[in-house]
Amino acid sequence: MADTQEPRAPGAGRPATAGPRLLLNAEPFGFGPAAAVALLAAELAPDCGRIAYIGEGHTLDLQSRPPYHAIHDTTGLTEDERLARLRKLAPRYDLFVTAMDSGMAALARRAGMELAIYDALTWYWPALPAVAYEAAPYIAQDFFGVRERVAADAALRERAVVVPPVIPPGRDWTAGRHVLVNLGGLDNPLWRPDDAVAYARLMLAAVRAGLPAGRPVIAVTNRGIAAALADPAVGTYDHGTMLELMSTAAYACMTSGLGNIYDAATTGVPTLWLPGANDSHTRQVLLLSEHGYCDARLDWEDIGLPVDHTAPPAAVMREISGAVRRLAGEQRLRERLAEELAGLTAGLGGTPGKARALTDRFGHGGMRPAAAAILRQVERNTENP
Known part of the structure; x- marks a missing residue:
């Protein structure tokens, strides 16, 4: 995006408009x-x-x-x-x-x-x-x-x-047919962009592998990763559209950034939390699970690729990068990921997600x-x- 220029007003270059x-x-x-x-x-x-x-x-x-x-x-x-x-x-x-x-x-x-x-x-x-x-x-x-x-x-x-x-006030969750795969929050300077793209591609493929025939997927990520995936089901949306996609999904599989967690709370969408893509993700999901606000979660260790999320951030990201590369290179691990996802999501969708109660505790x-x-x-x- 090109830098946009601001008009200058008389006097020390300050705009003449009133207000902060x-x-x-x-x-x-x-x-x-x-x-x-x-x-x-x-x-x-x-x-x-x-x-x-x-x-x-x-x-x-x-x-x-x-x-x-x-x-x-x-x-x-x-x-x-x-x-x-x-x-x-x-x-x-x-x-x-x-x-x-x-x-x-x-x-x-x-x-x-x-x-x-x-x-x-x-x-x-x-x-x-x-x-x-x-x-x-x-x-x-x-x-x-x-x-x-x-x-x-x-x-x-x-x-x-x-x-x-x-987040805005909670809305009614009305389960539709699509499964939402929210891959927000993958870009950060502690791993290579191609590792972030690989993570997105692997998780999306695993979710699809476990779905019944004809169940549509809508996937969300930033523009750079969406362009790299070149998948017609993958897009970038504003926050209002994101909330609509969540509140009408059968269920969601999402990265566990706190923004996604609170969006799951306000929409009530039943959610499986994907393996952590940075050092805070797994810690947040563990807090949700500890306090009873988690529907389902999948950790790296569940597919045989343990990551020490208590290590310093750069070390955690090195381990996650290594896990992504092993996953990409070993069909056995990809099959295990798909099986775990299918098992954990099989029971989702009957009732609103447990994260909904976070709005009662912390508000909106x-x-x-x-x-x-x-x-x-x-x-x-x-x-x-």
């Missing part, structure tokens, strides 16, 4: 941050004089104009080039808002920008990045252990706002209080420059 001016961003790791910031943008836009996006790679798949006035593509830029771009943009904006991209957040601070951070994984980080303590607000999406972590950290507690999941509609916290901070900064 926000520059949004999302971490290029998985699909969750990009999806969350797109929802935040839609919520914030009516109250903003200017709202723009800056980011790279597959995060651009879910960003569009409107609600953005401009989109700045930083794909392939060096750190110095990204810093220069932020310094050029900084005078035009009141706040830099990122979904979990601590690297870009640190560059935004170096560029002199005030900072807000939305974090879906407060429950997970062994240690929060230092830049989290420079954000006001630090917006933590609720999940197991989030409120306890915030309460125990005095420095974080001063600037933190805990919000419900960034988190984009509204998140947006309100961001707008309040801009107002405070304006009153106390």
Whole structure:
């Protein structure tokens, strides 16, 4: 996507429009941050004089104009080039808002920008990045252990706002004929793009192998992986369409990013969680299972390819990459994967998924209080420059 240019208004290059001016961003790791910031943008836009996006790679798949006035593509830029771009943009904006991209957040601070951070994984980080303590607000999406972590950290507690999941209210699940295969969240810098494509191809083939004849499959992933698969059943969809596909599926087989988990909660779709594609996936599914919110899950060890998900992220991704390559190279393992998937999904579809109850525990509609916290901070900064 080409970088779009913003009009300059008289006086220090500031736009003449009234209202808060926000520059949004999302971490290029998985699909969750990009999806969350797109929802935040839609919520914030009516109250903003200017709202723009800056980011790279597959995060651009879910960003569009409107609600953005401009989109700045930083794909392939060096750190110095990204810093220069932020310094050029900084005078035009009141706040830099990122979904979990601590690297870009640190560059935004170096560029002199005030900072807000939305974090879906407060429950997970062994240690929060230092830049989290420079954000006001630090917006933590609720999940197991989030409120306890915030309460125990005095420095974080001063600037933190805990919000419900960034999902709309629950809808009725009306089981249709199609099986949804949601392969969101595969792209991340800790493994090779061709390993992500191989994972998608292998999981889609295994789901199909276990389906009755004539049962249609609709598969979802980002644009790059969809293009590599070149499969007419595979596409990239906006969040509203995704929720419709989930709520009308017979059942779903999905990667277990927290965004997918909460989408399963709001749609009620019965779900089998696929083997982890990064270090947080399996930990999240284990939490679901421990608390009774999991319909079915398949781990790498279930097909004879154990992965140590307690290892550091880079080590976990090396093991997952190795598992994907072995799976691709051994027909016996692919047959075992298909058999396990068929067995685990045979009982799905009769009743709404157990993840539905997560909305009772953690709520929904988190984009509204998140947006309100961001707008309040801009107002405070304006009153106390």
